[in-house]
Amino acid sequence: MIRLTRRYGFSASHRLHSQQLDETANRQIYGKCNNPFGHGHNYVVEVSVKGRVDPETGLAVELSALDNLVKRIVIEPFDHRNLNEEVSEFGSLVPTTENLAVVIDQRLRAAWPAGFPRLEKIRIAETERNIFEVNG
Amino acid sequence: MIRLTRRYGFSASHRLHSQQLDETANRQIYGKCNNPFGHGHNYVVEVSVKGRVDPETGLAVELSALDNLVKRIVIEPFDHRNLNEEVSEFGSLVPTTENLAVVIDQRLRAAWPAGFPRLEKIRIAETERNIFEVNG
Amino acid sequence: MIRLTRRYGFSASHRLHSQQLDETANRQIYGKCNNPFGHGHNYVVEVSVKGRVDPETGLAVELSALDNLVKRIVIEPFDHRNLNEEVSEFGSLVPTTENLAVVIDQRLRAAWPAGFPRLEKIRIAETERNIFEVNG
Amino acid sequence: MIRLTRRYGFSASHRLHSQQLDETANRQIYGKCNNPFGHGHNYVVEVSVKGRVDPETGLAVELSALDNLVKRIVIEPFDHRNLNEEVSEFGSLVPTTENLAVVIDQRLRAAWPAGFPRLEKIRIAETERNIFEVNG
Amino acid sequence: MIRLTRRYGFSASHRLHSQQLDETANRQIYGKCNNPFGHGHNYVVEVSVKGRVDPETGLAVELSALDNLVKRIVIEPFDHRNLNEEVSEFGSLVPTTENLAVVIDQRLRAAWPAGFPRLEKIRIAETERNIFEVNG
Amino acid sequence: MIRLTRRYGFSASHRLHSQQLDETANRQIYGKCNNPFGHGHNYVVEVSVKGRVDPETGLAVELSALDNLVKRIVIEPFDHRNLNEEVSEFGSLVPTTENLAVVIDQRLRAAWPAGFPRLEKIRIAETERNIFEVNG
Numbered sequence: 056m057i058r059l060t061r062r063y064g065f066s067a068s069h070r071l072h073s074q075q076l077d078e079t080a081n082r083q084i085y086g087k088c089n090n091p092f093g094h095g096h097n098y099v100v101e102v103s104v105k106g107r108v109d110p111e112t113g114l115a116v117e118l119s120a121l122d123n124l125v126k127r128i129v130i131e132p133f134d135h136r137n138l139n140e141e142v143s144e145f146g147s148l149v150p151t152t153e154n155l156a157v158v159i160d161q162r163l164r165a166a167w168p169a170g171f172p173r174l175e176k177i178r179i180a181e182t183e184r185n186i187f188e189v190n191g
Numbered sequence: 192m193i194r195l196t197r198r199y200g201f202s203a204s205h206r207l208h209s210q211q212l213d214e215t216a217n218r219q220i221y222g223k224c225n226n227p228f229g230h231g232h233n234y235v236v237e238v239s240v241k242g243r244v245d246p247e248t249g250l251a252v253e254l255s256a257l258d259n260l261v262k263r264i265v266i267e268p269f270d271h272r273n274l275n276e277e278v279s280e281f282g283s284l285v286p287t288t289e290n291l292a293v294v295i296d297q298r299l300r301a302a303w304p305a306g307f308p309r310l311e312k313i314r315i316a317e318t319e320r321n322i323f324e325v326n327g
Numbered sequence: 328m329i330r331l332t333r334r335y336g337f338s339a340s341h342r343l344h345s346q347q348l349d350e351t352a353n354r355q356i357y358g359k360c361n362n363p364f365g366h367g368h369n370y371v372v373e374v375s376v377k378g379r380v381d382p383e384t385g386l387a388v389e390l391s392a393l394d395n396l397v398k399r400i401v402i403e404p405f406d407h408r409n410l411n412e413e414v415s416e417f418g419s420l421v422p423t424t425e426n427l428a429v430v431i432d433q434r435l436r437a438a439w440p441a442g443f444p445r446l447e448k449i450r451i452a453e454t455e456r457n458i459f460e461v462n463g
Numbered sequence: 464m465i466r467l468t469r470r471y472g473f474s475a476s477h478r479l480h481s482q483q484l485d486e487t488a489n490r491q492i493y494g495k496c497n498n499p500f501g502h503g504h505n506y507v508v509e510v511s512v513k514g515r516v517d518p519e520t521g522l523a524v525e526l527s528a529l530d531n532l533v534k535r536i537v538i539e540p541f542d543h544r545n546l547n548e549e550v551s552e553f554g555s556l557v558p559t560t561e562n563l564a565v566v567i568d569q570r571l572r573a574a575w576p577a578g579f580p581r582l583e584k585i586r587i588a589e590t591e592r593n594i595f596e597v598n599g
Numbered sequence: 600m601i602r603l604t605r606r607y608g609f610s611a612s613h614r615l616h617s618q619q620l621d622e623t624a625n626r627q628i629y630g631k632c633n634n635p636f637g638h639g640h641n642y643v644v645e646v647s648v649k650g651r652v653d654p655e656t657g658l659a660v661e662l663s664a665l666d667n668l669v670k671r672i673v674i675e676p677f678d679h680r681n682l683n684e685e686v687s688e689f690g691s692l693v694p695t696t697e698n699l700a701v702v703i704d705q706r707l708r709a710a711w712p713a714g715f716p717r718l719e720k721i722r723i724a725e726t727e728r729n730i731f732e733v734n735g
Numbered sequence: 736m737i738r739l740t741r742r743y744g745f746s747a748s749h750r751l752h753s754q755q756l757d758e759t760a761n762r763q764i765y766g767k768c769n770n771p772f773g774h775g776h777n778y779v780v781e782v783s784v785k786g787r788v789d790p791e792t793g794l795a796v797e798l799s800a801l802d803n804l805v806k807r808i809v810i811e812p813f814d815h816r817n818l819n820e821e822v823s824e825f826g827s828l829v830p831t832t833e834n835l836a837v838v839i840d841q842r843l844r845a846a847w848p849a850g851f852p853r854l855e856k857i858r859i860a861e862t863e864r865n866i867f868e869v870n871g
Contacts, residue, residue, distance in 0.1 A: 057561050060594040066318070068204035068231035068273075075383045084384055086391075092273035095204035095231005097318055108565060111483045112492055113557035115595075119494075137204075137228035149385035153329050157380060182202070182233055186332040187387075193833050196866040211655045220656055222663075244837060247755045248764055249829035251867075255766075285657035289601050293652060322604040323659075338862070340748035340775035340817075347519045356520055358527075364817035367748035367775005369862055409748075409772035421521035425465050429516060454746070454777055458468040459523075474726070476612035476639035476681075500681035503612035503639005505726055545612075545636035590610070590641055619791045628792055630799075693793035697737050701788060730740040731795075 057115045058175060060103040063125055065134035068095035069150040072139075093137065098152075099180040100129065100159065106172025116172050128162050152179055156187045164191065193251045194311060196239040199261055201270035204231035205286040208275075229273065234288075235316040236265065236295065242308025252308050264298050288315055292323045300327065329387045330447060332375040335397055337406035340367035341422040344411075365409065370424075371452040372401065372431065378444025388444050400434050424451055428459045436463065465523045466583060468511040471533055473542035476503035477558040480547075501545065506560075507588040508537065508567065514580025524580050536570050560587055564595045572599065601659045602719060604647040607669055609678035612639035613694040616683075637681065642696075643724040644673065644703065650716025660716050672706050696725045704733045737795045738855060740783040743805055745814035748775035749830040752819075773817065778832075779860040780809065780839065786852025796852050808842050832861045840869045 070093040071085035081089050088094070102125055106115045132142060138150040144158045160177045167174055180186045206229040207221040217225050224230070238261055242251045268278060274286040284290045296313045303310055316322045342365040343357040353361050360366070374397055378387045404414060410422040420426045432449045439446055452458045478501040479493035489497050496502070510533055514523045540550060546558040552566045568585045575582055588594045614637040615629040625633050632638070646669055650659045676686060682694040688702045704721045711718055724730045750773040751765040761769050768774070782805055786795045812822060818830040824838045840857045847854055860866045 056598075057564060058596040058598070059561070060596070062592040062594075064318075066230050066232050068229045071385070073384055084386070084389075087271035090271055090273075090277075092276045093204045093229065093231070094202050094271040094273065095229070096202050097233045108559075108561045112481055113479070113559035113562045114492070115561050117492075135223035135226055135230040137226075137230065140228045141226075151380075151385035153331070153380045153387050154385045156329060182200075184334040186334075188330040188332070190328075190330075192870075193836060194868040194870075195833070196868070198864040198866070207657070209656055220658070220661075244831075244833045248753055249751070249831035249834045250764070251833050253764075287652075287657035289603070289652045289659050290657045292601060320606040322606075324602040324604070326600075326602075336862075338774050338776050340773045343521075345520055356522070356525075359815035362815055362817075362821075364820045365748045365773065365775070366746050366815040366817065367773070368746050369777045407767035407770055407774040409770075409774065412772045413770075423516075423521035425467070425516045425523050426521045428465060454744075456470040458470070460466040460468070462464075462466075472726075474638050474640050476637045495679035498679055498681070498685075500684045501612045501637065501639070502610050502679040502681065503637070504610050505641045543631035543634055543638040545634075545638065548636045549634075590608075615793070617792055628794070628797075695788075695793035697739070697788045697795050698793045700737060728742040730742070732738040732740070734736075734738075 056105060057108055058103055058105045059115050059172075060101050060176075060178075061118070061121060061125070063100045063102070063130055064097060065100070065130050066095065066097050067133055067136050067138050068093045069138040069145075070094075071149055071151060073149050074147075093139070096181050098133075098155070100125075101176075101178040102163065102174070103176040103178070104172040105175045120168075121171070124166060124168070125163070128166050129159050152181045152185065152187045155179055156189045160189045160191065192241060193244055194239055194241045195251050195308075196237050196312075196314075197254070197257060197261070199236045199238070199266055200233060201236070201266050202231065202233050203269055203272050203274050204229045205274040205281075206230075207285055207287060209285050210283075229275070232317050234269075234291070236261075237312075237314040238299070238310070239312040239314070240308045241311045256304075257307070260302060260304070261299070264302050265295055288317045288321065288323045291315055292325045296325045296327065328377060329380055330375055330377045331387050331444075332373050332448075332450075333390070333393060333397070335372045335374070335402055336369060337372070337402050338367065338369050339405055339408050339410050340365045341410040341417075342366075343421055343423060345421050346419075365411070368453050370405075370427070372397075373448075373450040374435065374446070375448040375450070376444040377447045392440075393443070396438060396440070397435070400438050401431055424453045424457065424459045427451055428461045432461045432463060464513060465516055466511055466513045467523050467580075468509050468584075468586075469526070469529060469533070471508045471510070471538055472505060473508070473538050474503065474505050475541055475544050475546050476501045477546040477553075478502075479557055479559060481557050482555075501547070504589050506541075506563070508533075509584075509586040510571065510582070511584040511586070512580040513583045528576070529579070532574060532576070533571070536574050537567050560589045560593065560595045563587060564597045568597045568599060600649060601652055602647055602649045603659050603716075604645050604720075604722075605662070605665060605669070607644045607646070607674055608641060609644070609674050610639065610641050611677055611680050611682050612637045613682040613689075614638075615693055615695060617693050618691075637683070640725050642677075642699070644669075645720075645722040646707070646718070647720040647722070648716045649719045664712075665715070668710060668712070669707070672710050673703050696723055696729065696731045699723055700731045700733045704735065708735065736785060737788055738783055738785045739795050739852075740781050740856075740858075741798070741801060741805070743780045743782070743810055744777060745780070745810050746775065746777050747813055747816050747818050748773045749818040749825075750774075751829055751831060753829050754827075773819070776861050778813075778835070780805075781856075781858040782843065782854070783856040783858070784852040785855045800848070801851070804846060804848070805843070808846050809839050832859055832865065832867045835859055836867045836869045840871060844871065 071088040148154045178188045207224040280294045314324045343360040416430045450460045479496040556562045586596045615632040692698045722732045751768040828834045858868045
């Protein structure tokens with residue numbers, strides 16, 4: 056069994072603001088991330104899968120198929136986007152990086168092909184000092 | 192003479208759209224950066240100064256004074272901001288990273304204290320693959 | 328459940344020398360790290376916690392509270408310090424990075440607030456080629 | 464218990480081509496990696512061990528012994544080599560990074576000294592976007 | 600005037616061997632890089648141009664045009680290639696990174712479009728510890 | 736003409752304290768760097784030379800000769816050392832990174848062999864956010 060990790064990136068903007076909290080609580084909890092005009096990041100996403108090495112090909116996953124899936128499900132709909140306005144889940148969820156990791160995990164699991172090795176982990180870094188991981 | 196470089200960072204959102212161009216030209220020139228909802232980046236800014244090493248202190252610049260200046264003039268007004276909406280120069284200028292470098296250079300030169308070593312270079316990276324420099 | 332990792336740094340000096348070993352053994356085991364005048368490193372510390380995402384805020388931990396804790400318990404007492412002379416545990420323990428990881432883990436666990444998500448892992452890099460992890 | 468990771472590197476060339484597949488399948492599966500003249504990479508290898516911290520020395524492993532082992536078993540026979548032509552296992556195995564991770568793991572386990580802490584993980588990065596891990 | 604740098608990468612193999620030197624001199628000068636089976640690297644190439652910022656678009660260069668040029672002239676013919684066998688200049692030149700920088704510089708200058716900003720510098724890193732620059 | 740840069744590293748401790756200043760001035764100017772017990776860093780040193788590419792060998796400098804020189808003149812006497820106590824120039828000079836860059840530049844120039852390409856630049860990073868350069 057081997058674990059393979061692929062790294063991808065996307066650039067997006069967001070605003071942290073919870074509709075369940077009043078203005079004072081929003082400002083206190085999210086600080087400058089609550090700025091109504093928003094701000095943005097270069098997000099780095101790593102997708103890890105775990106599977107057997109095929110003895111004939113020496114491969115654990117068909118990389119181009121994995122890349123195509125991640126690009127279609129995650130990169131295209133998130134890159135150069137405003138997460139609050141253009142990613143449907145964030146109509147109700149606050150686009151914290153915690154929720155971003157959960158949404159990416161859910162989207163990938165829903166689209167995961169039957170023959171693929173197991174999706175093991177999603178890791179997303181908002182900056183190099185701020186990293187979030189979901190283990191399915 | 193020694194050259195000293197300090198690295199800073201800020202996270203901001205922007206939209207590339209020129210009021211001097213029509214919709215078609217904007218979409219063609221800026222591509223996905225023209226998305227009306229905007230997107231964002233973790234910008235890395237490096238400020239380089241050139242000066243003599245003080246024989247008494249062994250220092251070329253008082254670092255805390257340089258840091259305070261850059262924080263007041265650049266980081267505070269740009270970090271966790273929407274550049275189009277919240278940075279005055281980008282009311283008329285398109286917030287490309289070229290113009291961002293020029294604006295940072297102009298703001299720092301306008302506020303540069305008399306006793307400081309010479310401001311030599313501004314370097315700003317939008318991503319690690321996209322880097323812009325202005326030599327005063 | 329999500330895992331959140333925050334990265335911090337501190338610069339310190341140390342000397343590797345065991346009071347339980349004679350001079351020859353110290354020199355043989357620690358080599359140039361046994362130099363009586365000491366040497367130093369830029370240490371990178373990562374603190375990982377594991378918790379639920381609050382459905383109201385979308386956060387797994389209050390970041391400013393975590394940062395304040397790590398700064399008070401680890402960064403302030405270790406940064407720009409001589410570990411042998413200024414960190415009490417290293418009066419008797421050799422300040423290897425193994426012991427540094429254990430001490431940081433112990434200090435954080437002793438001060439960990441009741442309401443915080445679980446402290447899962449301490450990771451400390453002495454250089455980018457030399458990395459140590461403690462899983463509580 | 465502590466986990467210690469050491470990072471090493473080597474530069475090698477390879478060609479991905481399976482003798483069990485015909486030319487068309489080889490080209491389709493491996494793409495440009497099937498180029499008959501080969502190509503190459505700067506591989507980064509991380510070896511992780513898990514062990515107790517010796518109370519006398521504060522060390523979990525004798526680093527120079529670990530380094531000597533990895534250099535003799537992995538770096539010397541792989542660095543500045545053509546993997547297909549000069550590493551015996553790749554006479555029959557395709558030198559994908561999956562198989563490279565498995566071969567490094569097998570070689571290290573076969574030579575692992577009795578007194579060493581447990582070999583826990585091999586991690587090899589072909590590029591910074593393509594990472595493979597074996598947990599023995 | 601602004602300087603813009605774009606970063607690209609390619610993975611290739613090579614062998615350092617001069618037809619003007621005998622076997623002994625080749626082994627002495629190139630060491631393990633003279634291995635007849637070759638080896639390889641992940642090369643990082645940076646292309647720097649210097650130009651005026653267009654007041655209408657805020658851009659110093661049309662990025663997609665620059666990217667297309669570099670991909671056609673450098674990345675496609677070098678990536679996943681054996682430099683000695685597949686890049687014509689290295690039929691007679693030794694594919695040291697010095698010569699690689701010179702060849703990339705010459706190829707780009709020969710194909711440089713009239714309307715482009717000035718090509719100022721080529722930087723190529725064989726590893727992160729080994730960097731070469733040509734200023735036209 | 737080509738510019739070649741080699742990257743090296745060393746780990747050292749130091750204390751910033753000027754004998755020409757009183758205690759109050761030392762504390763004010765150097766802050767926590769004035770701590771009498773000292774602290775330390777992983778310094779990264781880059782040495783850049785500029786020369787012609789030899790048409791026979793394709794090399795601008797004999798790398799092993801350059802490496803041996805830098806190791807003998809800089810790395811051996813500075814690595815795992817206390818700069819104040821063990822590097823003679825810092826008996827009278829304050830070991831700021833400015834002075835460290837000047838001392839490395841002077842030591843290398845004094846030992847520079849006649850046949851070597853021109854020593855063009857010394858770059859030293861105390862941390863990745865604090866960088867100093869001397870152009871001979």
